[in-house]
Amino acid sequence: MTDHILVCGSRGQVAQALAETPLPEGLSFVAHGRPELDLLQPDTVKAALEDIRPKLVVNAAAYTAVDQAESDEDAAHALNAAAPGELARLCAERNIPLIHLSTDYVFDGSKDAPYTEDDPVNPLGVYGRTKRAGEVAVTEANPDSLILRTAWVYSPFGKNFCKTMLRVGNQRDELGVVMDQIGNPTSAHDIAEAIAKITTAILIDGQPVRAGIYHLSGTGEASWADFASAIFEESAASGGPSAKVNRITSAEFPTPVTRPANSRLDCSKLQDAYGITIPHWRESMRACVNKLVETGAWTS
Secondary structure, eight states: OOEEEEEEOSSSHHHHHHHTOOOOTTEEEEEEOTTTSOTTOHHHHHHHHHHHOOSEEEEOOOOOOTTGGGGOHHHHHIIIIIHHHHHHHHHHHTTOOEEEEEEGGGSOSOOSSOBOTTSOOOOSSHHHHHHHHHHHHHHHHOTTEEEEEEOSEEOSSSSOHHHHHHHHHTTOSEEEEEOSOEEOOEEHHHHHHHHHHHHHHHHTSOOOOOOEEEEOOOBSOEEHHHHHHHHHHHHHHTTOOOOEEEEEOGGGSOOSSOOOSBOOBOOHHHHHHHOOOOOBHHHHHHHHHHHHHHHTGGGO
């Protein structure tokens, strides 16, 4: 008999990575997205929970358009805060643990060292505020919830920095990339593997749910310019697009919302709780770029 892990959201980077992530015999990821499971329609969530009867739920759905959220706050709040809270409540009624994904954007980036889970939050924009509100709502609604904050997510799927760089690099000889924002580039596949380890520990090994907020990001740090240069270096070695990276300041590339200057996350709490260590971002980036170049998926 197989125990199902319901993944809310099927089109996002982490959800698609989970679909490719193996689990021990007896466990299976089952992803559902709109319209059959729409977090904004609680009746569809109830129906999915009753139909699938999952042993654990992963919420991989979110409003992630950071700049657009500034003029679309109601929609961002609905999907990032209200809906996760309702999902957590429905899971709690059925004694189902919940893993919820959050973000480095809950911090303002002013700290001069990696952020720990105990550091005070101070989001700079609507996206960060609504994601923080979602953290609070989930925590209050379900005592068996784990919140995984991650950062700078990339993958062969959807829209992300890695794919954007390859696409732009195919069109231009050089481009400007911000050098004064630093963080931990994080592969969606590494996030998925960490979630698989957590679910295995809980559902197979019988470990207790260690509820709380955890940081989950790639090992090693980089600026966006560093990240872009590494992407092009790897792509060029594989016969893919490349371009010269001109290092610019955030002031030279204004956006509707200010990004945190420091997005580095200290992940030692997660390592202590579940023995999870994420690979260095360059290693995971290499695998992602090689797949994108090989398949040509960077064009989509």
